Amino acid sequence: MKDTFLNIEKNRRTIYALGKNVELSNDEIENLVKDAIKEAPTAFNNQSTRAIVLFGAKHDEFWDIVVNRLHDEVPNEEVYAKTVSKIDSFKAAFGTVLFFTDTDIVKSFEENVPLYADNFYDWSEQGIGIANYAFWLALTDNNLGASLQHYNPIVDELVADAFDVPANWRLRSQMPFGSIEAAAGDKDYIQDDERFRVLGK
Template identity: 80%
Template sequence: MEDKFLELQKKRRTIYALGKNVELTNDEIENLVKSAVKEAPTAFNNQSTRAVILFNEKHDKFWDIVVERLHQEVPDEDAYAKTVAKINAFKAAYGTVLFYTDMAIVKSFEENVPFYAEKFYDWSEQGMGIANYSLWLALTDNNLGASLQHYNPIIDELVAKEFDIPSNWRLRSQMPFGSIESPAGEKDYIEDNERFRVLDK
């Protein structure tokens, strides 16, 4: 049995200590992101996932927007100081990919395939998850670390304005990536008998 893919899955972890010591060029990373998203399956091949790749000052600006917006959410300055430290760890990364769902595509399939209309948003979320994971594995395969963040929806309007995002794109996740400056800790697993059932008779 081939297990290269399974080993890659084990290698992929959430990395919070990210840096800018990246050997790939921006063009190579761009191609990696495009390929990972394009090859990720979607329902009816509707290709509803969109991605915005941020490098350099655009990457920094995104996390500045996040930290400024979060100032309105935290209860006090001590909590905000912790928030700033957390966001600065993401800002220390090499770049960020913003993942969007094109809601115009979802709506068009709801209208044109009415029998499955109520399913298409759920299916777009599944496609989004696959695209997230596809890119995460591709980054891992190139010895880059990443994490998956969700500061939407409170940042959506600010980010859309700053980066001229189409109004029909809905922000779903953010993936800062970069060099692995410190590895993840051990991963715990629940017992197989709590998670799986094998029925053969």
């Protein structure tokens, strides 16, 4: 049995200590994003996932938007200081990918395939999750780290204004990525008998 893919999965971890010591070029990372999303399956092959790749000043700008917006959400300055520290760890990364769902695509399939209309939103969420994972594994295969963040929807309008995001693109997740400056801790697993059932073996 081949286990190359499983080994990449096992090496993929949420990395918070990210840096800018990246050997891949911006173009190579851009191609990783594009290929990961293009090859990730979507319901009816509707290809509803969209992405904006942020490098350099644009990457910094996004996390500045987030940290400034969060100031209105936290109860006091002590909590905000911790929030700033957390966001600074994302800003220290090499870049960020913003993942979106094209809601026009979802609506068109709801209208044109009415038998499954109630499913297309859920399926679009599955599609974007697979795209997130595919890019994350591609990063892992290239010895880069990442984490998956969700500061939507509170930053959606600000992000749309800052990066000229089409109105039909709905922000679903953000993935800062970069060099792995400190390894993740040990990962715990629940017992297999709580998680899996094998029948007819």
